[in-house]
Amino acid sequence: ESSSEYDSTGSFAPTPSGEDQVLVSAATSLTAVFAELSSEFESANPGIDVVLNFAGSTALREQILEGAPIDVFASADRSNMQRAVESGEVEGRPEIFARNVLQIAVSAGNPADVTGLDDFARSELLIGLCISTVPCGELAREALAKEGVTPSIDSVEPNVRALLTKVEAGELDAGITYLTDVLFASDAIEGIDLPSGQNVIAEYPIAVLTNARSPAAAAMFMKFVLSGEAQSILHEYGFISP
Amino acid sequence: MPFQQRSITTGRSPILLVVLGLTGLTFFVVPLLGLLWRVPWKRTPDLLTSQMVLDALRLSVIASLAATAISCVIGVPLAWLLARAEFPGKAIVRSIVTLPLVLPPVVGGTALLFALGRRGLVGGPLNQVTGLLMPFSLWGVILAATFVAMPFLVITVEGALHNLDEKHERAAASLGASRWMVIRRITVPMIAPSLIAGLALTWARAFGEFGATVTFAGNLQGRTQTLPLAVFVALESDRDAAVAISMIMVFVSLIVLIALRDRWWR
Amino acid sequence: MPFQQRSITTGRSPILLVVLGLTGLTFFVVPLLGLLWRVPWKRTPDLLTSQMVLDALRLSVIASLAATAISCVIGVPLAWLLARAEFPGKAIVRSIVTLPLVLPPVVGGTALLFALGRRGLVGGPLNQVTGLLMPFSLWGVILAATFVAMPFLVITVEGALHNLDEKHERAAASLGASRWMVIRRITVPMIAPSLIAGLALTWARAFGEFGATVTFAGNLQGRTQTLPLAVFVALESDRDAAVAISMIMVFVSLIVLIALRDRWWR
Amino acid sequence: MVAVVLTSQGLTADVVVHRSENFRLELCLSIPSGKTVALLGPNGSGKSTALAAIAGLISLDSGRILFNGVTLDDPATGAFVPPERRKAGVVFQNYLLFPHLSVLDNVAFGLRSRRIARGEANTRAREWIERIGLTGMENRKPADLSGGQSQRVAIARALAITPDLLLLDEPLSALDISTRSELRHMLKEHLTNFDGPRLLITHDPTEAFLLADEIHVIEDGTVTQVGNADEIRLRPRTQYAADLAGFNLIMGTARSGIVDTGVQPLYIANNEIAGPVLATIHPTAISLYLEPPKGSPRNSWSTTVYRVERFENRIRLSTGPPLPVTVEVTEQAKTELGLKPGTQIWVALKATEIGIQPGRFS
Amino acid sequence: MVAVVLTSQGLTADVVVHRSENFRLELCLSIPSGKTVALLGPNGSGKSTALAAIAGLISLDSGRILFNGVTLDDPATGAFVPPERRKAGVVFQNYLLFPHLSVLDNVAFGLRSRRIARGEANTRAREWIERIGLTGMENRKPADLSGGQSQRVAIARALAITPDLLLLDEPLSALDISTRSELRHMLKEHLTNFDGPRLLITHDPTEAFLLADEIHVIEDGTVTQVGNADEIRLRPRTQYAADLAGFNLIMGTARSGIVDTGVQPLYIANNEIAGPVLATIHPTAISLYLEPPKGSPRNSWSTTVYRVERFENRIRLSTGPPLPVTVEVTEQAKTELGLKPGTQIWVALKATEIGIQPGRFS
Ligand SMILES: Nc1ncnc2c1ncn2[C@@H]1O[C@H](COP(=O)(O)OP(=O)(O)OP(=O)(O)O)[C@@H](O)[C@H]1O
């Protein structure tokens, strides 16, 4: 009797059997867009149920390395995907499905009058960056270095969210995050574009995993994400097609 | 009670105490006000009925209560052993119990993965023999919550047991009560307020658990996504929703804590 | 003591208790083993002496002890008022005190920002008048830690006060002891084990605090980056380092907790 | 409510306290400075409650407590002096020693509370510890003391503070016979030099008779008799007071030299008295015979021995119906008459041995 | 260590327990089934410690406890029967009522522990509550009882379980005079129908004399005298035992009809006895005069009155040096001689009134 409540792995499966489930681990910065992508995908493929697992790319990679029963991995950077590939967790080859550009985030009304990367050297401003070990921090430093700006950093935030929170609260005058983050942050935040020459590009790889329970459905989902339909949704959320 | 005396000891409280106590209270009230100030009250009802929030609420309530129950069943005996039994290595055991308190929850979750994941120390063999898989299931959520929350119960109850004079337990034994009966009818009732405080702490910690859960059990809506995880997701996509979900958590916990404590105290 | 009696009540422990207690212990031991299994022992000494870890260690110790001290000074009076004083709205106050337990720490940190940040409800005016800035400073770290950790002390101590019969306090009053003297020389010593348990919980929670700190105080090496933040940062790039830093936390907390509890208990 | 004479020196307590649906204490008490009042009464009669009210540990429901002209508690006006400012030395019935403090710290606690320096307080505490015979136990915790040792510490703790007002709740009940008489004397001496009012609660009539200037008998929350030792002893007004003194107390209605007790008429030596009376008969005044007595005693009836007890070196027996009495005989008489439960005997009692006072059981 | 006669029925306890550096209990006790032994002794002499060892609440350091042939505790072999399997009914000196349980649940606790169904246990508990006179208080918590009421609940709780062994630590000390004699009789009756051994600890000689078959006087951890009431009363061997009985006890060396006490020689009626003796003199055997007495008493000396007390309806005085004695006189004599502390008097004492037994203070 009770066995019907659990699938063969013992994990809790509330959906009726017979339906394919795709477990997608996606980076935190993909939260909003993947929610929409999955519902689009589900309505196009009624037999498939997409379950999303959002966390930092590193945490997701960690789970995969520890044998989590995940079908698809969408990372916010290449290095975490690379680690998964090296550990033999990836079926086939990862594909880049989206790109993202950096933007300067300032509090609404731009009270500190920030205009570009040069302002990051102004010591009277409260400046924040992501920590260099996460993609947004790495890329931001790359962009600043390209311009020869030595930023006077007041806060090194462990992730985009923490950085945005502080800019939004007015604790920081400016920070560098992704365009997509600023686009969908609250009204309390404004974005300042970087000239394309100054910008650096972040790449988002996706892959089906060797551990996948429903490899076919997983492949379908990955294919969908790379499709034109999905790309236009990604575009709406500020991502750039690869 | 009509014949209750006005308590004399408590008639007037020393000024210094009141001042310090109020300062303490400010500590809690000001940030709460800060939060309340930003709550998008209009949107809250809608959010409350969204599938994601309902799923998360259900999971949170189940997992936190289960974790509290498990902690009670195995944590209270552990506390009793720590307080009353003599065995070698007690100091070490006591310290181990305290570890989950200190370990950053994310590391705690990683430790759980290392130990109970499919490739883990215990989880690996377990998975091969029984096919059981802890992570990414409700069991994983409960396990993670129990791991981080149980120490609160153990430590609170152990403290209370140290406070309790053993003479009543001895008297009960002399009346023929078995060791077990003494614990059930004398020891536990006599430390009830501390036990309930410990349960409240445990439940609250389990209910608010995030780091270990997201690492060990994942963040699957309807399966392992509890309210704090929903808040995390919402923080990325919809800031107001995150604050609103937090207020739901606050509200639920008020109900549970009041039920747990004010009903059984006094 | 040469004349210590072997305690009779504790001579043998009921089997069921031992079994349950050991099960409880397994809960803690298995994940710890999982962690120990993966600790990069070779690299640990290097990490231990890296500037980042040393800075974080210093900040963590200072902030957690400061938060514990503050909690003690204002949390114990608050607990006393909750347990012993009569005032309207007590149930609400008690619930508010429990909130930081339930609030996801990130939300708690956000609440602190809303309230005490540069543009915050209280922080704004405060900043304008005094120029004081809480975030990005050690004060912010301490504040965040106190906010999340103090409830543990308040609730544990309140529970213990409910356990304590007031008759000894009355006797002390009749001997001429002022309200304050009664609290200092009778009440507090009589609940010492629970107080120490509460302090241990508070310190441990403050020491392991991550979410509120990172949100409210930021993550500046040497200024606000505590050990849990260092662990988090390391997790992003170098898991082994993260595990090693966690082991440092475990080690420090063992020392502090053993000093705090085994010295003052019994 | 009884009107209270307000003296400016001493304690005047008009105490009304509800403790439960079935118990209401209503007590009027006035203790001049330098005098000792003993409260004697059965269990649960409200003695400790009265003490708690005077010490300020519970508050009055109505009434008023005045001490040396200062109102300590008056619910009507809301005045209330908290216990720590009443300067009372209290020995609690259950001692309430502080379990976490040593004997020395327990005794010194009151002194330290009065801001006496540690050295001075300890010296004075040590003196008291010597006085109660516990030298060498200064560093023990109360849990490591015997019952009687604990009680002695409680006494020392209360007396050490040189209080304005002494409240002693069965202070000698757990002491052995030698220590008890020693401490009784120590107490008596201490009281002589102490000029505040003092209240002594006890179950031991000897203690009350020896230490108190006035005795209040309290039963079920109200005072049933007030008087000095002799008055209570010779003219007890309730069964309890008679038990205290060891007298037989019989209620009846007197008319022309006979008391109608409802069961067995008693001839008395007083023809004038009429109406409800209390008759008191000392147990030694009653004689026992195996045959119907033929002699001077005007009262005699046949009954059986119900109970035989030895009290120190005397033999006490209780007889059965019609009129149960307690009789005291010598060891010799017991042996000669073969007295044991069930023995058929004749009771004889001279009319002149019956004390008579008007009144009824209260 | 004293050799113990091992009877198969009853309790044989050879108890050695260290409690502190200064206190070591070394007690040998044998209580046959159906018999009551009373332990009488000063505070801190080890009575409660002995009870705790027999109840199994503390373990022996050496010695052995046997009950009906079963070894309860024997450190030599490591045998130890835990308290819950000793089937002892214990009244603790400090009651130890369970504060969170009602009176009914307290009394029923032992029954429920013995797996008696709730209904049956409650019925029996209610009977006991009635027997101790607390009907109507079944639902009270111990904190809401008076001292004496608490002690009664402790008695009921111990007796309700129909134990194999009764251990009573001052069970009547907090009771009022009427309840005490009632409960003493209830206890006596209950004991008659109870065929296990019972141990009674008390400070009240009356209680011991009335209830015990044998009395052990214990002082500073060792037994100083064993005997029945009369033996203890008439031939006390220690000052404490003499105080119990109210006798004067004087130690000296007898030679040809004279006891050399070191201060005042005593003439006695026994010329044969020689060597160390204990002389016992009842307080009523001593006469007092204002002038040097000229008459039959062979002993007389001049002294002063030191202390005057009333004991119930008798007057007791203590005299000063050379040989302090306690004297009992009538009220009349007191008035006639104007006896008060400091009065110069002559003491007279017949040689025949001096009881003599060989021995010395132990
Ligand atoms: N806290 C309480 N709540 C309700 N009733 C109480 C409380 N304390 C005492 N009582 C009741 O009040 C009455 C008087 O109690 P009190 O302690 O004053 O008696 P007492 O004269 O000191 O008796 P004892 O000689 O036994 O000590 C008793 O009937 C008792 O049961």
Ligand SMILES: Nc1ncnc2c1ncn2[C@@H]1O[C@H](COP(=O)(O)OP(=O)(O)OP(=O)(O)O)[C@@H](O)[C@H]1O
């Ligand atoms: N836990 C303990 N630790 C050390 N010494 C103790 C302990 N309990 C009792 N004692 C000491 O042992 C001796 C015997 O104590 P016990 O309680 O047996 O005396 P007791 O005869 O019952 O006296 P009382 O008549 O006063 O109740 C005393 O000197 C006491 O101080």
Ligand SMILES: [Mg+2]
């Ligand atoms: Mg009382």
Ligand SMILES: [Mg+2]
């Ligand atoms: Mg004792």
